[in-house]
Each structure stands twice: as structure tokens, then as C-alpha cells.
Amino acid sequence: MVFPYLAPEAKLRRVKDSYNQVEIGSSKEEVIKAFGPPDYEQEMYPKKPNRPCLGYAFTYYFEKPKETVNELKDKTIEVFFTPESRVSWITGNVGLLDKGGPSHRP
Numbered sequence: 001m002v003f004p005y006l007a008p009e010a011k012l013r014r015v016k017d018s019y020n021q022v023e024i025g026s027s028k029e030e031v032i033k034a035f036g037p038p039d040y041e042q043e044m045y046p047k048k049p050n051r052p053c054l055g056y057a058f059t060y061y062f063e064k065p066k067e068t069v070n071e072l073k074d075k076t077i078e079v080f081f082t083p084e085s086r087v088s089w090i091t092g093n094v095g096l097l098d099k100g101g102p103s104h105r106p
């Protein structure tokens with residue numbers, strides 16, 4: 001990714017148009033089918049060593065002025081998954097309502 005980064009309009013339109021196809025409990029494959037491949041994927045582990053994976057996260061970037069993280073200026077959608085690779089939370093700052101969340105229990 002080259003900075004400043006601005007995604008093609010089609011990328012954001014794809015996510016917005018298919019947002020209702022992805023729900024809490026959707027699989028990673030269903031998210032990729034709806035939104036396309038993520039710009040960044042990570043496994044999440046607790047800070048204490050030798051603990052199991054907490055889950056996974058996909059990040060889709062739409063605007064990123066600088067390489068450093070800036071939660072106010074970076075325009076993103078983040079999709080968080082359980083350790084079983086099921087959506088538990090979708091959040092972002094591109095005008096879409098959050099789905100699920102840390103306190104959501106399926």
C-alpha cells in the first residue's frame with residue numbers, strides 16, 4: 001500500500017452493496033465472497049504467553065493518509081471473528097451500522 005492511500009470507489013461500493021449478506025455467525029469465506037479479500041488479516045492472541053487464540057480480524061482500508069494508525073482519519077471496516085472463524089463483530093467508520101460487538105452473545 002502506498003500512502004496516502006485512497007481505495008477505488010468500486011471497493012467501498014462492493015462492501016456497502018453486500019453488507020446485508022454478512023451477519024453475525026458468517027464464515028471467513030462468506031465475508032471474502034461478499035467483500036473481497038481483506039487488506040490485512042491477523043490472528044489475535046492475549047498479551048499473556050501460552051494462551052489460546054482469541055480470534056481473527058480482517059481490515060478493509062478505504063482511506064489511509066499515513067502509514068501510522070489513526071483511528072479518526074483512517075477509513076476502515078473491521079471484521080472480527082471467533083476462534084472458530086465466525087463473525088462476531090463488524091465495525092467501521094464509513095457510514096455503516098455496526099453488527100454484533102464484544103458483548104454480543106450469539
